[in-house]
Amino acid sequence: MSGDSSKDSSDKEYVRLVSSDGFEYSILRSAAAVSGTLRGMLSQSSNFVEAKQNRVVLPNISGVLLEKVCEYLYYNLKHQNNPGNIPEFDVPPEMALELLVASDFLDV
């Protein structure tokens, strides 16, 4: 039961994602890191303004889509360690096309 304190503090850290219509979603940093694009943007070793402010603006993704993306990020985070037997993630067909474009952008 190792309690790595540095890991704990970064687990508790939240980052913010802003959609095109101004909705802000606060999610765990570790959840955001599931997305390759976000991980790069928020990487502390880069000089990006997103990393300094812990806030990523996504002007090409709407609020509804971004919410679904955040839902998926948590779903992925939660089931990372037990991929054999996990519940299905529901994607409503009306969103599917736009969600595909968004998820391709976010590399997720």
Next chain:
Amino acid sequence: MSRNAGGSRVRGPNSALTEFLRERGIVANAIRHRYEETLQQQATASSDTVVTISGSSATSRSRSREVETTVASSTRSKKRTKKKHADSDDEGELLARMTRPKPGQIDFCAECQCRFTVTAYSKPARDGNGLLCHSCGSKYAQEEKQQKKTQISSRRRKKSIAAALLDKQEFSVPKLQDLCIKVIAKYIEDVEILGDIGDFNMEKIARILSRNRSLKDNTLKLFLNPSIKRLHFWDCSNLSSDSLELIASYCPLLESLTLSMCGQLTDKVIDYYSTNLRNLHSLTINGGFLITSGCWVRFFDTVGSQLVRFSLANTLRFNRESLQALVRNCSATLEELSLSRVGSLKTEDIPLLLQLPELTALELSYMRDAITDDDVIGLLRVIGPRLVTLNLDDSGDLTDKFLLEGVRPYCGRLQNLSLALCDGFTDAGVRDVFRDWEFNDGLINANFSRCTNVGDEAIQALIDHSAKTLVILNLNSVYKLTSATFQLLASSDCEFLSQLDFGFVHCVGDEEIEVLTERCKSLQLIEAYGNIRITELAKVKRGVKVLGRQSDSL
């Protein structure tokens, strides 16, 4: 003096003393242990003889001594802490159980020191030196449960991964992209549900599906729409020939069709296209190697008269006959012709192209049978004046003669010139083409990659000639260039230059790249693979992408 860290087998030279000791098996640690043991024994010899055994760290040596002397020292065995917890656990526990107070007897709790009656369920203390009363024991119950849980779940996970590997299944959480594609494929019939998202987004999605290699028979229908005129599929490797036929039946109004990596394309499909696609004027096929020459002949005989653009790559079955049919039928309309890696064509087939007077763009790249000067010069004499684009990549047999007698006199309208991998040119030859070449207004796109004999004079002449018009310049592997050329490039006011490739040109360093990004206002992309003199210190202007710096990955 340092011990081998990390178990490395590398041994350097040692002194005679070290070698002697090692041979005899004399180890300093062993000596220290033995000394400490004797000290302990003396210290505890007179104390009480209650046997306590530290279960978790007992080793065989200490155990045997305990049995003999019935005096144990937990500190001693702690010093010898090694792995093999499990083994010693079992055996240590066995010994501990033998010497523990039996159920029913009274004992003192190792933690809270209260008197309690030993039962069969009394837990041993953490450090093994006694038993815990009920309340102290239950404190740790929660912890133990958690430990067990994680053990079980990790064991289960390993099992599921192993099983999945055997079944060749995926064992990671599915990506969101894949989930979306699955849903899209499921609802493909139902256009109302998916909604209309416009041509531009459709093309984007086609690209994404190609990148994910998900363009399959069941996702193809998503893109087929009776009204569309342009269709570009970059990866058709998963499309069967029946699906490819579907394209023509669903989209009879197609005017422009691009199919890359279409290995499953057969004669039947091409025949169907030629009859069904009445409006087709632009066709690009890359990798359709199953199409026979005869089929191409039939295709041109039917569709040839309306073709404006035709591009073919990577097939061995397009030969002189096919080219003849093309030329015969398309002479009035064909404007752009591209034949790349078409292995069956020979240099003597080139004169056939003389019958295509409308050509403005010509590509004959990577021909297996290398093109000769005379054949191309003969061609340029007739079609040169109209040519805007000329690509003769990998034509190593071409020499300066082609440049001076073919390009210079005839290619007045040329804007895009690609002569990559043509190492038959000399510095002087290329220089002489561009020096005072008033006949030509300036190149937009120039590619001299891997023309290894080209040097300063040539490229400087090119810069003098085309500085005002150049947008894309590729000088990859033109290693003879010196810094002077790049200084000239920077000072020549190349206001439109946006893509520059000078990979493996050793002279380029931080200085040159800084002055280039400073002076060339439109520069967007620099490819600098293999330029060891460019470091991360180079001050590159904002907005300019530099690819391939060694420091980027170190």
